Amino acid sequence: MIDRDHIARLLAQRREGFSLPQGFYLDEAMHEADVRAVFETEWLFACNACEIKKPGDYLTLEVGSNPVVILRDRDGQVRAFHNSCRHRGSRICGKEKGRATRLVCPYHQWVYELDGSLLNARQMPADFDRSDYGLKPAHVEVICGMIYLCLAETPPDLSRFRQAITPFIAPHQPDRTKVAFEMTLIEEANWKLIIENNRECYHCAANHPELLASLVEFALPDDPLGPAQFQELIARKTAKWDALGLPHAPADGGDEFRCIRLPFHEGALSFTMDGGPACTKLLGDFTDPDLGSVRMFRAPNNWNHFLADNIIHFRVLPLSAGRTSLRTTWLVHEDAVEGVDYDVNRLTEVWIATNEQDSDLASVNQRGIRSMAYRPGPYAPSEFMLTHFTNWYARQMEAFAGAPAPLRVAAE
């Protein structure tokens, strides 16, 4: 059961700039609270518009205990519905992905149109009013080829996010991409540890040899820890991107999101073992293969990389207090041909290795937090994005839990 008071008390214990109190990572009740306070409230990255290109294409996911289907209707609009039949509640679409002309419940075959309306309910009485039993819709927004989903009745405002990131991402023309590879990893860690792990590269030097062949560890153009040659590299690349009209300076996303274009190491173009191109057919209308990567993150559940030749999306969804699913999709130009323009192994091997390493780190982190000796520990300056994230998370939980009730002193 969710004890809002308990959450409020833990929040009151929390110190800014420190990892969270133990209960936030371990309690099953807290997982439920996270689902309610964050995942059923916020906008979530669900999938890519290019995964459902044609009318009837759909994709399913589970948000907490909510099965959801996202599809493209006959008019080409992206829609989302709760994937639960209005007869007796059966889940309707069972496959992870597919194409359907209608949504037909497998149980008693109620038939829904792609706009969610109930088209046919056999054996129901003549006076049965089907219009009362359409599928329950959820909110969707498509931003630069990314489908965001919100299960709340009244979704939060996404316009600031949309406006800030569009100039960075639109030139990569995500609408003209296709999924070259997708992979879902089940990680043995709380979802917040997956995000925390992703938001810092303090751990990179010791753990990610493949990634560091191309990725520069520093997260800000003026990182004081960055060596002089990094500053010089940034100056050179940003001058070129300015000439190409491609934005690079960090967007002001506050705690909610982050968007910046950063260069790869000198000579590296893409996330490959040797830094060479991953796909020879470049995205959009680009003719320059050296565009660094737009690194984007949005709380609570996605981070992304937009390169000249491919796009990588990472989607986090919590399964329980100690389990999380991470779905990674690699997108390339829609006309790129496997085996000619790109090789799936070359395209994916760096991030498959990195995901694996991060998954280990997060699960080891989770196990250590179980210790009775665990106390929240301080973030390093290079972990500033973790402070952003935990502050953002604490605000969500505060809004959910309300102010802490005065502590009742046990009268014994």
Next chain:
Amino acid sequence: MSAGEDAGFLRLTLVEVRPETHDVKTFVFRPEGGVPAYEAGQSMTLRLTLDGETLFRTFSLASAPGRGDTIAMTIKAHAPGRATRWLHETLKVGDSIEGGSPRGRFTIASRQTERLALVSAGSGASPLMAMLRHLADTALESDIAWLHGARTPADMLFPGELAGLQRRMPNLRVAMVASRPEPGWFGFTGRLSRRLVSVALPDLGRREVFCCGPAGFMDEARLIHAAEGGRRELFHVEHFGAIAAPAPIAVAADAPAAGFAIRFGDKRFTARADETLLEAATRQAIVIPCGCASGMCGTCRVSLVEGEVAMQHNGGISLEEEAERYILACSSRPCSNVTIAL
């Protein structure tokens, strides 16, 4: 004795002039003694005498080899170009000029694959037309995409002939792009870009490209071909003097600052190790016949009698010629005192 006779210049008699557009004409010449062997895509350096001055200019041959006893060049009259204006305005049918041996590595014979794109802007279509005519003569089934850009619809080259070739060549696709369209133009408009290529020639990246046009156009086409996934070695350009400067040749530390002593017939001049023999000669008002000044046309060929040079050329000299100690003056820098002869 004129230098030309030694360098193997041919007498060319103008037998026909065909207007192509308002500022482009095709000149058909009959070489004395028969058409020299050449490959579709190669060029020829003309030696023109204007008001007593000798000029060398290199033009692509637009004709296909093996067709009769004439050769043709499709030439645009450039406003500031003395030579091209003279050709357009003064040269008359029956007149004759001189031309060197056909040269160049930009040839259809150098292709490595069978799916071709012939991409041109303006009069750059000329060597590509030679290639297309040659393929029409020898391989009607060839898979060819022709992409041509010009300013206005009236500037498009060879529309009628292309239509005729399309009737005979089932796998010839033609796309024309006007940067300044006019009413009645139904082709593509704009400038060369990936977006335009994605509709006008969507499989460019899968084709071997022969490209000729202004330097900026060829650079853009090369980037687009690469961005579409095309391999660098399947992209060929005709440089025509618009070539990037060759990589500097390391100059030996002990090279004399004043330069090496060069003997050229009965003339003497000095050449520093960082300049070509042609540059040095020109600086000292000594004429070595030249055309492209970038190692492609072979006009500046001289024989190296004594001494050593470092040569970086662009196909304007054959291996046999090199073996016979010929060098291109425009592409050779001295490494010692040198004696050369025509």
